[in-house]
Amino acid sequence: MELSDHSRVGVIGGGPAGSMTAYFLLELAKSIHLKIDVDIFEPRDFSLTGPPGCNMCGGVISESLVQKLAISGIHLPNDVLMDTIDAYTLHTDHSNARIRAHTEEMRIACIFRGGGPKGAETQKPLPWQAFDQFLLDLAQKQGANRIPKRVKKLDWDHDRPRVTWGEEKTQTYDLIVGAVGLNGAGLSLFEQMNFGYKPPRATKAYIAELYFGSEEVERRLGKSMHIFLLNIPGLKFLALTPKGPYATLVVLGENVDKTMLDRIFRAPEMVQCLPHGWKVPVQTCHCQPKIHIGPPHKPFTDRVVLVGDCSSSRLFKDGIGASYKLAKACAYTAIVHGISKQAFQRFFAPTCRELDHDNLLGGIIFSLDHLMRPFSLVQEALLDSVRSEQNDPASPKKLSTALWDTFTGSASYRTVIANTAHPDIVIKLFKAILRRWLSRRKNG
Ligand SMILES: Cc1cc2nc3c(=O)[nH]c(=O)nc-3n(C[C@H](O)[C@H](O)[C@H](O)COP(=O)(O)OP(=O)(O)OC[C@H]3O[C@@H](n4cnc5c(N)ncnc54)[C@H](O)[C@@H]3O)c2cc1C
Structure with missing residues (x-):
């Protein structure tokens, strides 16, 4: 089951996951002289201010993601950053x-x-450009056709997925990519296709x-x-x-x-x-x-695959980085290995698993942080250790880096745990706790 010349791909949702998947699908197809048609369904106008134009996010991305995007040909301009x-x-x-x-x-x-x-619309012209609009424009420049409509129904036309939108318009596709995020009714469209998909927690x-x-x-x-x-x-x-x-x-x-x-x-x-x-x-x-706090169930079948937040993501941060990873894995699988359930199982699922497994470790880190909060002694010792690292130019910044990675999502949770469990950090923290304890005893 493969894409061939003039195969049609429907991407449902033009947030980061949908736009990046469309972009990578078309880029890879071009590189092997394959002519595919990609439609992106996205009802939102991202140039608008306030809720109508917004996909609701903290809006923080790591420099390492900015660089990875640039290597993939996505150069974010200064008015986006x-x-x-x-x-x-x-x-x-x-x-x-x-x-x-x-x-x-x-x-x-x-x-x-x-x-x-x-309220920002009073500043004209706006001094910034919408991130989601930039990615959607980029996918369109790569050749995607944007349909500014909400998809109402997904079902099967024999063995192919079919999309219904607007005034009962329908189109059958060779491949459907679900990128509907977590907010709104888009998730139930995929549940109703009856291939076993259950949305993430x-x-x-x-x-x-x-x-x-x-x-x-x-x-x-x-x-x-x-x-x-x-x-x-x-x-x-x-x-x-x-x-x-x-x-x-x-x-x-x-x-x-x-x-x-x-x-x-x-x-x-x-x-x-x-x-x-x-x-x-x-x-x-x-x-x-x-x-997103937990993995989805069966995010693919023959001719259907889900990416971004409605699939696997990262716990509490770097959702855009996770969307980028899944978009690449999805496009690579579809263009190089085909669009069957087996192809997605073999070449797309490992990227989902990597994110899901790493989130288990992320869960441990956040639980430890939560457990530690009532203990002011430990928190103060942690800040003492960070300050001493920051104030000493010669000191290796191991604890600072581990904390930075935890809160910014710059590295995997596995890397954070590996770095934090380093004996130097454990000893440093233990000494800081002891010092704080002794000083509290001395001061009564
Ligand atoms: C509080 C909070 C803070 C966050 N902060 C950050 C952060 O700082 N950095 C970071 O990297 N990530 C952050 N995230 C995560 C990030 O927002 C998501 O990971 C990211 O938006 C996922 O992109 P997506 O394209 O999968 O989904 P979305 O961005 O949700 O896009 C889905 C798109 O699908 C469209 N759609 C839905 N239904 C349909 C339909 N039926 N037909 C057609 N289109 C449809 C929607 O209009 C939407 O544009 C945060 C999330 C939350 C909740």
Whole structure:
């Protein structure tokens, strides 16, 4: 079962996973002089500000992903890469420590997925370009045909998948790529095809674009991403990222509600990062998207494959990097090895498995972090060790690198665990805990 000249591919969803898969399919097909037709179904206009143009994300990508994309021919322009972050500040309930990127590859870039937060349309022209629009345009330049419609139904026309959209328009395809993300009804379309697909496990998150103005963002946050390890019940991850005149707040937790948000905005470490006397404006652009926390079931069959968030992703970070990996693996399999279930099992599934297995280790790291939060002694010792590494130019930055990788997604969770379990780090942490304990005893 293979693609041949004039085979038709339908990509459902034009977020990063859909656009990159279309791009790589067409690029690889061209390289072997195969002429395929690729349609991308995407109803959203990413040039719009606020929810209509936005695929709801923290908008942080690692420099290493920017470089991988460039190697694959996807050069992100400066107006897509809004700000470069070269440090992150780790806040606990008691103090903070700043960790600088010690190589250029470790920096992180910030993007807006759509036209920007609600209200940004008053700035004309917008000083940034939407990341998702850039990728969709790139796929179109490569030859994809964009259909600006929502797919309503997927079924089978004999052994081939069929798409229904708009006023009952239908088209049968040789291959369907599902890239519908986690938000919206797109997932059930694939469940209804009855090949055994079950969507990934997901939980709700919270994002808000806080308008401070560029000067206050620079003053309060600098070129640093701020990560808060606060002992608030149910809180798993909290970050504030500078993005032009905005600070993007991302909250992950068991039940992110008004009570949790009130506690977050009252926490002294958070208050330090907000402009003096600042209160969250009522009209702040915010959303509660779903975030991927567990693998899907059977994300492929003959002539159908799912990529991006509706397939396998990375736990709590680097979802765009995971979409890139799956898009490449999917395109390579379809063009080189065919579009049968067996081909996807053999050449696409290993990339999914690698992400799924790594997330198990990520789960352990986040559970340890959570367990550690009520123990201020351990948290303070951790910050002491980070500070001593940062203040000593000759010190190897092992702990700083492990923390950087955990919070930015620059490396796999396996690498983070391998690096953190290094005897040097364990001894350093143990000594720091002992020192803190002795100093507490001395001071009563
Ligand atoms: C709180 C939060 C913070 C995050 N922060 C980051 C971050 O900082 N960095 C990072 O790398 N990742 C981050 N992610 C993850 C990232 O957002 C996702 O991994 C990424 O968006 C996945 O891309 P995708 O193309 O699979 O799905 P999406 O981006 O969701 O795109 C799916 C597309 O499919 C379209 N679609 C849906 N249904 C249909 C249909 N029936 N017909 C046609 N089109 C349809 C939608 O309109 C949409 O455009 C974050 C996620 C959350 C929830």
